[in-house]
Amino acid sequence: MRIFHKIFKWLSALAVVGLLALLIASAGIYYYFAPQLPDVETLREVRFQTPLRVYSADRKLIAEFGEKRRTPISYDEIPEDFIHALQAAEDSRFFEHMGIDIKGLFRAAFQLATSGQIQSGGSTITMQVAKNFFLTRERTFSRKFMEILLALRIEQELSKEEILELYINKIYLGHRSYGIQAASTVYYGQPIKDLSLAQLAMIAGLPKAPSAYNPLSNPKRALERRDWILGRMLNLGYIDQTRYQNAITQPVTASYHGSDIELQAPYIAEMVRSELYEQYGDDLYTEGLTVITTIDSRLQESASSALRNGLIAYSERHGYHGPEHQYDTSSMPNEEQLELLDKTATFGGLVPALVTKVGTNTATLLTKEAGDIELSWEGMRWASPYKSVNYAGPEPKKAGDILNVGDLVRIVYTDDAWKLSQIPQVQGAIIALDPNSGGIRALSGGFSFALNKFNRAIQAYRQPGSNIKPFLYTAALEYGFTPASIINDAPVVFHDVSLESNWRPENDNGTFGGPTRLREALYRSRNLVSIRLMRSLGIDKAREFILRFGFSPERLPQNLSLALGSADATPMQVVTGYASFANGGFKIAPYLIDRLESAEGDTLFEAAPLRACPECSYGIAGNSENTGSERPGPVVQQSTTEGAAPRIITPESAFLIYNVMQDVITRGTGRRALELNRSDLAGKTGTTNDQKDAWFSGFNQTLVATAWVGFDQPAPLGRREYGSSAALPIWIDFMRDALKDTPESAPSAPAGVISALIDPATGKLAYPGQSDAIREYFRTDQLPTEHAQSPEEKLAPPTTEQIFGLGG
Known part of the structure; x- marks a missing residue:
């Protein structure tokens, strides 16, 4: 018993010494790193890199400029289910701890001691904020220690709500999306507030590895990650069994949603970009500016359509220039033909197509989106061969006069049918x-x-x-x-x-x-x-x-x-x-x-x-x-x-x-x-x-x-x-x-303008009863004073006064 007591005393003493040594070492490390720590207060003034967005007057998105798609939101706009899903995935004790998770850190330390590498960082959300805003992504002890110190400072300076708001707006979530609002738009085409529990859990699974758990590129692993998070939410008491069962049965519904361009007006977008770039430089693409233009979306769509149709009509009036390219498709597999079409861009709504079969008055064409389509004679009979702007060749009699198998051509869908077309060489503008x-x-x-x-x-x-x-x-x-x-x-x-x-x-x-x-x-x-x-x-x-x-x-x-x-x-x-x-x-x-x-x-x-x-x-x-x-x-x-x-x-x-x-x-x-x-x-x-x-x-x-x-x-x-x-x-x-449904708006004559009947041949006032007289407008001080001669006056012989220039 006395031996055990001695051993305990020695162990206690060693523990105290060890603890003192650890405290001294920690203090030394702290004083070594502390001067290197950035000012946490700058987080209150952080500006997220947000793209320039250009809208029409009626708020339809015309363009988005910037590499990072981001739409920052406030803490109050974050759905509660997403907060819980994020806690389940990343940091369940976020609202309780002081910025670091001791258990997680000991686990990371053990991995470092046994393998020489930090395999699972044991990072809290606060530590990730410290890393994302201030530090590199290297896995070293010094970087990890600075991350811990920064997390402690951040917790002292900012509220939990402010920390979480910074985190959900900063994180990269794949496909150029930064922040949960941008990710919600990219993967589901709607704001985060409108997502289901299953969809929220899917997005909450992305921060750990945006590529590995991406629902577009790796839906199987993304589904496993989502279901694990839903299970964690159930175990932590964030959701009940009924909500868990409903969510776990939902399929993967993510699909890529581009920039959600609602109005195609690229010339307008470039005019805005170039004008503002002179003032903002490269900051234009990261400052989150929003431009409201004077453009009316309905009029813009009409103008673009009218110009395209007018230029195509001109081009067709002057004859068919032939295929853009001729391929030997006799031994080309269908997949290779589709790949060729995929590499050929669509311009002005004119779709690229490969001619695969030519009949007497019809032809079969392959398209990337619509597959095989049939081109009727009505859709190609216009295509007399182009000779010059002044002449076209003879009218075609059959489809073979126009098309050959292997031709790469352009077609357009109009009036409920496909029609052969071509990219106009002529150009135009409308304003x-x-x-x-x-x-x-x-x-x-x-x-x-x-x-x-x-x-x-x-x-x-x-x-x-x-x-x-x-x-x-x-x-x-x-x-x-x-x-x-x-x-x-x-x-x-x-x-x-x-x-x-x-x-x-x-x-x-x-x-x-x-x-x-x-x-x-x-x-x-x-x-x-x-x-x-x-x-x-x-x-x-x-x-x-x-x-x-x-x-x-x-x-x-x-x-x-x-x-x-x-x-x-x-x-x-x-x-x-x-x-x-x-x-x-x-x-x-x-x-x-x-x-x-x-x-x-x-x-x-x-x-x-x-x-x-x-x-x-x-x-x-x-x-x-x-x-x-x-x-x-x-x-x-x-x-x-x-x-x-x-x-x-x-x-x-x-x-x-x-x-x-x-x-x-x-x-x-x-x-x-x-x-x-x-x-x-x-x-x-x-x-x-x-x-x-x-x-x-x-x-x-x-x-x-x-x-x-x-x-x-x-x-x-x-x-x-x-x-x-x-x-x-x-x-x-x-x-x-x-002008559809717009009332007519011709001007009324101002006070200084008067109308009168005149003789169309001379511009003089009409003679009384003149049948071909027309009405004309004049300034009040310019009204003619002389009348035109009537036919009788023109036939009457000249008077003595007229001959000799006499008279008063």
Whole structure:
């Protein structure tokens, strides 16, 4: 007994000495590592790397930029079942311990002593927060000791709720998802709050090994991990037997959900990204910014569809270019053919397909998604062989004239059937603005952003052709001409040193109309009248007036060719100029970003565009200039009303040019738009020399849109391809959807405008009872005072006074 007592005393003494030695060693280690520990307080200000998200005005996701998909949430937003599942999987005593789990640490120490490696870290959630935010992932004793010290400090500085919130937003959970909200979206396509118990347990199993327990790449192991967590939840009393049984029987329902892009508008997304990158640099992709654009999702979908369809229609009008590639598929297994299709991208909705069988009037094609499909004769009979932009070969008689087995072609599903198609070589752009604010409502810069990222809507400088004429005609109205003014549409030859040689301009159809009213000259797009107008105004004066609409001075020639649209302008510049016709004469600036929000939802920027304001007070128009028409020239007028856009056209001229441009649609080159059955539309076609550019710009008071078609390397579009045939159909298709169920909104004549019946041949007041008289609008101070001669007056012999010039 005494021996046992001595042994116990010796062991006790050794234990005390050992404990003292351990305490001294621990203190030494602590004082060695303590200066190296980071400041835990920085966790209160941590900013998670969150991608930039771009939305339409109606909150549809357009794009997400950033390598890490993350949507931070607060502790209050975490479902209780998920907290319990996470505790069961990672740290059941999280809410009780002080940051470290002694039992787990002893287990890790034993593994280190016996194997030389730390195999199971014994880490608590707090220790994982310390590691994830401050430390490397190396498995060494020093790193582990610092992790412990940091965990203790974190527990002193932060609440359990704050620690858990940091953890669930930081952890990587596979497939670029960081944090449980992003993982919930990636794997289940819905927020974490809407997941079932089984789904929550599945996500709770991911932190341990996101690859090994991934429900997409390893569903079997993920299911085992999920069921183990559910069992732990049952044993720990977090769920009862009934909930456990219901959850354990649920199948794996995870499937990959991409970025949940709700609106395909890649040109818009890139415009936003490039604009903000100048300010934020690479931080743009990690700061969690949210951009609300001015884009209307319905209009954007209509614009993209109208442009694609219009370019495909042009391409098919000029013949079939043949297959993109020809393969020998006679010995190629089906799997290899599918792999080939998988490597071929879809552009603009045109699906790649391999021809596997050709019949008399049908063909069988293999697609990746739809498998084997049958192409009917109706779906391919359009495909006469392409020869040039002006000619196509003979019409095909059978499917073999078009297709061969092994052809890689493009098809599109339309009107409940598959149709042969092809990627257009021609390109185009369409833009729609709110003319009263400048907000971009829809924009597409080409057939397919994936095929070519060049944004023709804002980057392509092209000649506008006759699309420039309304600006010149507005200058004429401002400087004293009226819609009834007579200008001679007759041949003319100019010698202009800036043009290097004699210039003999012609009208598009090669004919001449003689004396023509200004209104008729515009809706018939008479080139020679435009040239005479510019010469009458003076080149410099007309050019200065046109520049106020937003064109680039260096791209507007200083010669008479400007009257025919020889300037260079982007579709954005053209549509911005046309907005002034639509809004009553105000200069607006186009803008895309309506609001910019921080990751916390604070507004960092909100657009405050200058708006058209007809009811605002403006200065009196006019200056000392005149043109021979004895009317003072116009000036830009500023309003004293805050937020009001400057007025660049007088109310009278703005109404008159709108009214004149309505005739472009009712009786001129834009008559095709009559199918929209609206009386409030106005616009202008445009076609350049050799038909290299085709335009249509049109509007009502609520929406203005421009469509352009042309080759990226300027080249003729071909016979019968004009603004009215290539661009106008795109504009019509867009406006049909855009203005659906929208009331008509043509302007009313302002107080300074009056109407009168005139003689269409002379522009003078109609004589009493004139049967072919037409109604015309004038400024009140420009109403004609002279009447046209009646037939009787024309036949009457001249009086003595008329012969000799006598009379009072």
